[in-house]
Amino acid sequence: MIAAAHSMYNGSSAPVSAIPELPLDRFLETIMDATGHGWRVIAYFGLPRGVATPLYCLLAEDAEGRLAAMRTVCEGDCLPSLTPACPQLHLFEREIAEQCGLAIEGHPWFKPVRFHRSWVPGRDAWQRPADDPLTVGVMEFFQVAGDEVHEVAVGPVHAGIIEPGHFRFQCHGEEVFHLEISLGFQHRGIERRLIGGPDLKTLRQMEVVAGDTTIGHALAHCMLMETLGQVKVPPRAQVLRGIALELERLANHTGDIGAIAGDTGYLPTASFCGRIRGDILNMTAVLCGSRFGRGVVTPGGTVFDLDAARCDDLLKRLQAVRRDLTDAVELMRSTPSVMARLEGTGTVSREVALELGLVGPAARASGLKRDVRVDHPFGIYRMTHLPLATGFHGDVCARAAVRWQEAEKSLDFVEEQLQQIPTGGHRTDSCPLAANQLAVALTEGWRGEVCHVVLTDDQGRFVRYKIVDPSFHNWQGLAMALRGQQISDFPLCNKSFNLSYCGSDL
Amino acid sequence: MIRAILSRIRQGHRTMPYPNEPLAMPERLRGYPRLTLASGNEMSGDCPYGAYDPAAGGSLDLGRCLFCADCPVAAVSFTTDFQLAVSRRDELIVRPDAGRYHAERLSAQLLKLFGRSLKFREVSAGGCNACEADTNVLSTIGWDLGRFGIQFVASPRHADGLWVTGPVTHNMRQALLDTYAAIPAPKIVVACGACAIGGGPFRGEPEQSDGIDGLLPVDLYIPGCPPHPATILEGLLRLIGRIS
Numbered sequence: 001m002i003a004a005a006h007s008m009y010n011g012s013s014a015p016v017s018a019i020p021e022l023p024l025d026r027f028l029e030t031i032m033d034a035t036g037h038g039w040r041v042i043a044y045f046g047l048p049r050g051v052a053t054p055l056y057c058l059l060a061e062d063a064e065g066r067l068a069a070m071r072t073v074c075e076g077d078c079l080p081s082l083t084p085a086c087p088q089l090h091l092f093e094r095e096i097a098e099q100c101g102l103a104i105e106g107h108p109w110f111k112p113v114r115f116h117r118s119w120v121p122g123r124d125a126w127q128r129p130a131d132d133p134l135t136v137g138v139m140e141f142f143q144v145a146g147d148e149v150h151e152v153a154v155g156p157v158h159a160g161i162i163e164p165g166h167f168r169f170q171c172h173g174e175e176v177f178h179l180e181i182s183l184g185f186q187h188r189g190i191e192r193r194l195i196g197g198p199d200l201k202t203l204r205q206m207e208v209v210a211g212d213t214t215i216g217h218a219l220a221h222c223m224l225m226e227t228l229g230q231v232k233v234p235p236r237a238q239v240l241r242g243i244a245l246e247l248e249r250l251a252n253h254t255g256d257i258g259a260i261a262g263d264t265g266y267l268p269t270a271s272f273c274g275r276i277r278g279d280i281l282n283m284t285a286v287l288c289g290s291r292f293g294r295g296v297v298t299p300g301g302t303v304f305d306l307d308a309a310r311c312d313d314l315l316k317r318l319q320a321v322r323r324d325l326t327d328a329v330e331l332m333r334s335t336p337s338v339m340a341r342l343e344g345t346g347t348v349s350r351e352v353a354l355e356l357g358l359v360g361p362a363a364r365a366s367g368l369k370r371d372v373r374v375d376h377p378f379g380i381y382r383m384t385h386l387p388l389a390t391g392f393h394g395d396v397c398a399r400a401a402v403r404w405q406e407a408e409k410s411l412d413f414v415e416e417q418l419q420q421i422p423t424g425g426h427r428t429d430s431c432p433l434a435a436n437q438l439a440v441a442l443t444e445g446w447r448g449e450v451c452h453v454v455l456t457d458d459q460g461r462f463v464r465y466k467i468v469d470p471s472f473h474n475w476q477g478l479a480m481a482l483r484g485q486q487i488s489d490f491p492l493c494n495k496s497f498n499l500s501y502c503g504s505d506l
Numbered sequence: 507m508i509r510a511i512l513s514r515i516r517q518g519h520r521t522m523p524y525p526n527e528p529l530a531m532p533e534r535l536r537g538y539p540r541l542t543l544a545s546g547n548e549m550s551g552d553c554p555y556g557a558y559d560p561a562a563g564g565s566l567d568l569g570r571c572l573f574c575a576d577c578p579v580a581a582v583s584f585t586t587d588f589q590l591a592v593s594r595r596d597e598l599i600v601r602p603d604a605g606r607y608h609a610e611r612l613s614a615q616l617l618k619l620f621g622r623s624l625k626f627r628e629v630s631a632g633g634c635n636a637c638e639a640d641t642n643v644l645s646t647i648g649w650d651l652g653r654f655g656i657q658f659v660a661s662p663r664h665a666d667g668l669w670v671t672g673p674v675t676h677n678m679r680q681a682l683l684d685t686y687a688a689i690p691a692p693k694i695v696v697a698c699g700a701c702a703i704g705g706g707p708f709r710g711e712p713e714q715s716d717g718i719d720g721l722l723p724v725d726l727y728i729p730g731c732p733p734h735p736a737t738i739l740e741g742l743l744r745l746i747g748r749i750s
């Protein structure tokens with residue numbers, strides 16, 4: 001329990017007036033204190049408001065499934081940085097600086113995140129003139145100097161069909177001393193646009209925050225709309241949503257296991273998994289017509305129902321997927337040259353994972369037991385228990401193993417749920433949103449924790465809508481995984497995390 | 507090695523026979539629309555993306571349409587016909603009584619150069635990674651794009667064309683134009699997905715450019731959010747004259 005904060009649980013809302021407003025120093029102390037006692041920050045954001053900036057912080061404690069919310073007001077242009085003692089905040093603080101125009105005093109890494117103008121006209125954290133073009137990727141990169149130290153710059157346009165980002169490696173020969181990742185290329189202004197919402201475009205925009213996590217994000221959004229509208233989602237819809245979310249996980253884990261095999265040069269598993277992933281996407285298309293789950297969830301339930309014939313069809317497809325995927329993965333695991341390439345590559349220790357606040361399979365592979373489905377269960381996960389998949393070594397091998405274990409569990413889950421879909425409706429009408437509330441929703445997307453937080457005004461419209469994609473927590477994990485590795489290990493490390501650029505860039 | 511061979515036998519030959527045989531599409535796929543004449547007095551919602559225009563009997567702009575599961579427009583329904591790609595922007599406008607368009611094959615001169623070997627450099631310019639993913643999937647063994655001589659390559663210098671996804675964010679605009687400039691002429695441009703064609707779900711937002719129309723000359727428009735891989739492949743095969 002954080003005495004100074006308001007306790008909440010996943011998918012709930014509270015009147016803004018019930019969220020304690022602390023003096024700034026007490027607010028910051030509470031964050032420090034809580035993160036030192038097993039809590040972690042799930043969202044930390046400001047309301048861009050001219051002179052005084054209201055700040056909100058939401059924290060989670062996983063062992064007992066508790067959430068807490070508190071707020072403060074930062075007067076003036078400057079916010080003291082907690083990052084040196086609490087590294088999991090480093091991107092949150094930079095984001096607050098960029099959006100609200102607050103300088104973060106003492107931030108060791110004080111640079112823009114997405115390279116857009118501050119939301120408060122005329123107020124810029126870096127005092128850049130109004131006519132500065134704010135060229136993306138142009139910032140002070142950390143540099144290592146010395147004989148035979150060289151720098152490798154990659155991106156924004158990469159070799160494959162992937163999203164844009166810029167990577168700077170400081171290398172000594174083949175060895176990477178340091179990697180710095182600069183993003184923002186995919187910035188579409190999603191959070192800015194949500195102010196004053198929701199409107200008819202909102203749901204689709206939530207589906208494409210990160211298009212490979214359509215269900216993860218759309219579900220978090222719908223959970224907010226449902227708690228604010230006091231809508232009860234029918235059990236049938238909860239099951240259908242769970243099936244869609246696990247199919248999304250299964251498809252992406254399968255694709256990434258294949259990609260990891262491909263990066264070790266092991267083509268059989270790479271090509272099998274590439275094809276199997278497509279078969280799983282086709283299962284999602286049976287649900288809703290879209291391979292990426294567009295049009296599965298809607299506030300109040302699901303758009304489509306699933307009849308018995310489609311259930312049977314899905315069960316049959318699932319069996320084939322299980323057979324082929326198991327074969328493809330077993331083949332890779334029984335090939336020593338592949339496993340040797342994965343073992344000990346790109347290690348993130350448990351301590352580092354904890355300090356950086358990693359989430360999802362990347363955190364679990366380093367031995368952290370955190371999974372929203374288990375710790376803060378939502379929807380169908382309240383009714384059914386999913387075993388947690390964890391690893392130990394924190395290397396590429398552990399991340400691949402955790403993904404495979406999770407894929408197996410998703411297979412079991414989908415198979416079980418398809419056989420026991422509750423009867424009844426699959427959709428309830430949505431209701432107007434409650435005024436002056438703060439609501440929070442977490443889901444476990446395939447990359448990890450997806451967090452959506454909303455504040456409403458006295459008309460029930462969005463004053464502020466905060467989205468935290470799991471990648472936002474995990475990019476620094478990838479950078480740390482590269483420390484002391486060969487630069488040629490980068491693709492393999494990268495695939496084992498497979499983070500979202502658009503999900504971070506918003 | 508034996509295990510790998512056994513697995514290969516178990517997994518089987520999985521490249522689909524398309525275009526020699528038809529493709530089975532999911533029943534709920536939202537493909538080519540069926541429009542009924544807008545009568546004006548029915549209970550119908552508006553399209554939030556401005557894709558449907560009720561004027562003059564009604565028309566649907568496939569370049570803006572996101573093929574929503576919950577489309578509120580009463581005059582719009584969808585068939586499972588995945589053939590959506592066209593060569594000109596105005597051919598994306600569907601009317602209840604007007605003809606149907608498909609992508610055209612390249613000019614004789616370009617076909618001679620690219621017909622049997624066409625390489626693309628892809629640039630993701632604000633895409634959500636779904637258009638990118640379903641472009642990527644064409645290179646898996648199921649679709650095996652390579653059998654048609656089409657490939658995605660790492661360097662624009664090795665490419666014959668630019669493949670664009672995403673609404674062109676302000677932050678990717680320069681990189682996109684630079685990549686285009688780096689491709690040796692003659693070159694073609696493909697706009698893949700609603701974002702690249704016209705901004706998609708982000709149309710009108712100041713952080714992006716409403717797609718590449720007006721920025722680059724487009725040779726192939728592939729509608730969808732995201733387009734089904736079959737839609738993409740069909741457009742490409744028409745472009746290189748493998749189907750017509």
Ligand code: SF4
Binds near residue numbers: 553555
């Ligand atoms: S499907 Fe969506 S984008 Fe297309 S007309 Fe209907 S509402 Fe508009």
Ligand code: SF4
Binds near residue numbers: 635637673731
């Ligand atoms: S068109 Fe749709 S699927 Fe494609 S990038 Fe845009 S939002 Fe994503």
